[in-house]
Amino acid sequence: MAMCIVVIAKENYPLYIRSTPTEYTLKFYYMVHTSLDVVDEISAMGKALVYQRELYLGLFYPTEDYKVYGYMTSSKVKFVMVVDSSNTALIFQKLHNSYTDVMCNPFYNPGDRIQSRAFDNTVTLMMIQVC
């Protein structure tokens, strides 16, 4: 099972990247990057910002079947996830909670890379669950 989780800052640079099976890593990064455009499109449409939006890219890669999900927080921090299952709502919620905890740390400056072990553990848990 392939999966990739990326946390992207407001300025569209990555704060945290984590992925499994490494041979697809580059592909994942590329997909995540292109999905940023879709994210901007959707947010420009004026829908509610905190709802998650699905970006289904099944046709892109007929051999592999995975979807790219996006989720944007109120401070324009995006979580993008490449999965091939669809248990995403819960995962995004947990990610968001974890991210909030990271933000609570006064030693964390917004815009820094996320180096919190708790966040790492949460992401690992996600990946293990899905896989």
Next chain:
Amino acid sequence: MEASAGGGCGAGPPLLLSDGEQQCYSELFARCAGTVSGGPGSGPPEAARVAPGTTTTAAAGPVADLFRASQLPSETLHQITELCGAKRAGYFGPTQFYVALKLIAAAQSGLPVRTESIKCELPLPRFVMSKSDGERRIGNPAELLGTKVQIPYLTTEKNSFKRMDDEDKQQETQSPTMSPLASPPSSPPHYQRVSLSHGYSKLRSSTEQMHPAPYEARQPLGQSEGPSSGGPGSKPLRRQASLIRSFSVERELQDNSSNYLDEPWRITEEQREYYVNQFRSLQPDPSSFISGSVAKNFFTKSKLSIPELSYIWELSDADCDGALTLPEFCAAFHLIVARKNGYPLPEGLPPTLQPEYLQAAFPKPKWECALFDSYSESMSANQQPRDLNRMEKTSVKDMADFPAPTQDVTGDDKQALKSTGNEALSKDVSEDPAVNSGLLPPPPALPPRPYPSQSEPVSEGDLHPQLNRAPSQAAESSPAKKDAPHAQPPSKPIRRKFRPENQSTENQEPSTGGTASAATVKPHPTVHKQSSKQKKAIQTAIRKNKEANAVLARLNSELQQQLKEVHQERIALENQLEQLRPVTVL
């Protein structure tokens, strides 16, 4: 194949041990963790099965001896220690120990030291113990089975009894330098790893080990440790009970009366007092919080790296609210102290540093302001240090005053949130995280970089032994007062209160840490140039006020921004509500 809960830690590879290996390893573990003399403590198979679920740890001394007895080269042993996770965890728990034994077996069979090696079948590790005690031949489980009383593991967990015999002492003294667990990056001198509390110092001087688990029952130490150790009355009890072969448990919650000093994560009374006083200097109300920014500035002075401080915060802020209550603050401070003394940070918050434990373990301290003053008053024989003290207190108070308004606001928010239980709800995906994260975390995350960078040079200048110049000493003395205590909490509390004078007395203390090396000031420059010192002090205060102003201004702007975003959110939500309303009405 008996599967042991090697993966219980969550970080190590899953361990599969055969029966023979189980027995052997559990015995070895018991040997290292418990008493060793007079016949090995055997681990009955059922105990071994229970073992991984407990929180016992093996003492570094016997473990080190054991490893050396495996006759592997020391680099291999270091590798093994690293791989098994003891360095990360900071202690040899059952999991780490078993993994290490497996790795030793692998290494002895000629396999490379890797985690994959231990997945295959391996012979038992061989140890050659060249001790006078012939019973210590390991690798012979059958022989060891028939030994003494075998207590069900669970019950012995409750008893942290260790027996100290001469052989143990011998063993300890023979292993003074092998401390695979302690790998401080700054490599402080051995004596600096003195202790986290007064009582540790005796232990350290003889063994320099992180976990003097077998030592805590050592009689001469116990008596001299006084209030900070377990009550002497409990020791005879221990001796009697130690006749029963038992396994040591290090990380269990003990009540105050039996406060063992074997762990570095236990806060002693005087440490607690010190932490509480520091808390009070930042936040007069003991039942309230220290906001993140205040705490950040304070802990930054400890000179640890930001990632480490970030990790310490993560460990100690249990409720992740961006603020520290008193127990959380004590835990954080204690971790910082431990880190400065060279202990690696643990993977998780040790149970003795949990807020509930700390609150239960220690009663509320006295909160008279007079207490704080009385120390300095009584100790100060010199007028001038008293002035400096007052000056520092006023400046500190100014500092405390500035964050107080913001902190009150955030504190109120937090209290309101907590009391109404919204905090749990606030973790929901809907608008609450926005509100929650909007109000609470950004203020702590905000303290602008110029502030630490300004305060850093101030305290940096303090560190360097340029204190021959009296004016600079006066200026730096106030931040130095924070630095010196950071470096040397284990010293007597009275000393810390009287910091300016201590700066000269601490010079003679051989055990001052690196930061207190700054205190190599000579006594005589402190006497003259009073007026310039005062001027410098005033200037320092002015500078601090300016910095605080900058902090607040930035806080303000960030909060405004947050407010805007929240407004937008609100509008969006209201729109949604509008859209949904017709549906519900029908």
